[in-house]
Amino acid sequence: LVDGADPSTVPAEEVMRTLGGGVAAACFATDVVTLPRLLCRSACEALAAAVDAEHDCIRDTVDGAPDCQLNLTCEELSALIGAAHVEAIAAVARALDLRGGGGRQRELAMVEAFVRKYTPATRPWHPFHQD
Numbered sequence: 063l064v065d066g067a068d069p070s071t072v073p074a075e076e077v078m079r080t081l082g083g084g085v086a087a088a089c090f091a092t093d094v095v096t097l098p099r100l101l102c103r104s105a106c107e108a109l110a111a112a113v114d115a116e117h118d119c120i121r122d123t124v125d126g127a128p129d130c131q132l133n134l135t136c137e138e139l140s141a142l143i144g145a146a147h148v149e150a151i152a153a154v155a156r157a158l159d160l161r162g163g164g165g166r167q168r169e170l171a172m173v174e175a176f177v178r179k180y181t182p183a184t185r186p187w188h189p190f191h192q193d
Contacts, residue, residue, distance in 0.1 A: 070182075075096075097154060101143060110179070113130065113177045116132050117131055128184065130178060132176065133175075136174065136175065
């Protein structure tokens with residue numbers, strides 16, 4: 063996508079510049095955040111192992127590409143990565159809500175989570191869209 067580079071080495075901002083605007087660029091300022099090390103290595107490894115062991119691999123409804131995804135309840139997510147990491151994820155969601163015009167600190171209920179596997183060989187990225 064960006065000069066043939068491994069996607070894990072390309073900053074999100076560079077991807078947005080490469081895409082050249084459109085919906086992705088318009089939403090980038092309020093809807094995308096990059097936080098290296100939000101989760102520790104062991105939490106990331108636990109999520110990767112869980113998606114490798116239990117994922118559903120179906121065709122994605124957005125682009126038809128293989129979608130290796132594991133849906134988790136909040137309890138399952140907490141069991142995998144710990145309550146502190148789940149709270150860190152929730153804190154980022156609250157910060158994005160404020161940045162996007164939420165206007166005040168409010169509780170955002172986490173109903174479920176999903177983990178997707180992206181690799182340079184299988185699915186290096188997902189077309190930008192909002193759910």
